[in-house]
Amino acid sequence: MNKQIKAFGAALAIATLLSLAGCGTSTVSKNISDDGRAGEVVFPDIGKDAWLKEGTFPNLDNLRRIAPGVTKDQLYDLVGRPHFREGLFEVREWDYIFNFRIPGGGVKTCQYKVIYDTALRAQSFHWLPADCAELLKAASPPAPRMADKAAAPQRIELSADALFAFGRSGPADLLPQGKQALDALAASLRGARDTNGVRISGHTDRLGSASFNERLSLARATTVRDHLVQAGAPARGMQVQGKGETEPKVQCEQKQRAELIACLAPNRRVEIEVYAER
Structure with missing residues (x-):
């Protein structure tokens, strides 16, 4: 009898686990x-x-x-x-x-x-x-405040393909060459005494939905900002925005996906504007 009870209990436990595993x-x-x-x-x-x-x-x-x-x-x-x-x-x-x-x-x-x-x-x-x-859309940030006599911002463009694995955006997804480029930029910002603000804008290609691309571009810009700050760049006056697919640099119509992804590479980028007093 005890063996039957134990066998029944084991079967009941297995059935319960299976029901939970399939439960959705x-x-x-x-x-x-x-x-x-x-x-x-x-x-x-x-x-x-x-x-x-x-x-x-x-x-x-x-x-x-x-x-x-x-x-x-x-x-x-x-x-x-x-x-x-x-x-x-x-x-x-x-x-x-x-x-x-x-x-x-x-x-x-x-x-x-x-x-x-x-x-x-x-x-x-x-x-x-x-x-x-x-x-989830963040209001477009205002331009950094500058003195009356202000120079045009220094613009730096980084390829998203050099920064991140394709379709990725987190700190763990930064590629070695991307980290090196950001570390060099952080050192430059750390040594500049006249920096008055930094704006980081993420851009994607047109693959995927507009809302998906906006989230991806913002996440990449945020990761770039966080890495720059961790590498010693001043956090004050640093802003991020995600522009998604709204500002393409090239238009492509290739039918093969691999060829299309390669053609659209210039659209996948992170733009950094460094504002400084004249």
Whole structure:
């Protein structure tokens, strides 16, 4: 009898684990590809599937740092664990409920979905309603304050392909040659006594959605700023902005993806403007 009870208990434990492993939200996106794209994006029902129905008020700067390639641990550090019962093993979707305070008073509630590739790195991001993505847009920063007699800014352009792995934007994604270029620039800024401000603008090519590219460009600009500051450049007066795909330098129509990516390389860049008093 004891053996039967033990066998039954083991079977029950296994069944429970399997049910949890397969447990996900009641509605999930359809036809998720290996590279983290959904044929049809489906958001879960807050009333039925959310364990934290009231959601959270996220840190906007942290949200803006989310970009393709982040891991689950990195996403957890930025915005916390997902707010729905997503399951335990090899989960390809995380869903959140975010609240935002809007001008004039009031709160806007949005659902946010992250879809992972088979390596469990985030690759695509979605909002419900879609206009919630606009809440992440940072106001265009004003030009740094300068004296009455001011020189035109010194412009420095760095290839994003030399700075980052393709489609990546985080500090861990900086390439060795990119770090060397930023370290040299930081040394130059550290030694300049007349620097009055630095503006860092990220740019992408047209591949991907406009909102995706805006987030990617801002995340890259932010990473460049953070590296410069860590390397000793003065943080005061340093500003970042993401321009996405809005200011291309070249237009390309190649049919083969590899050829198109190569042609669009000049559009993937980080521009740095150094303002100094005359």
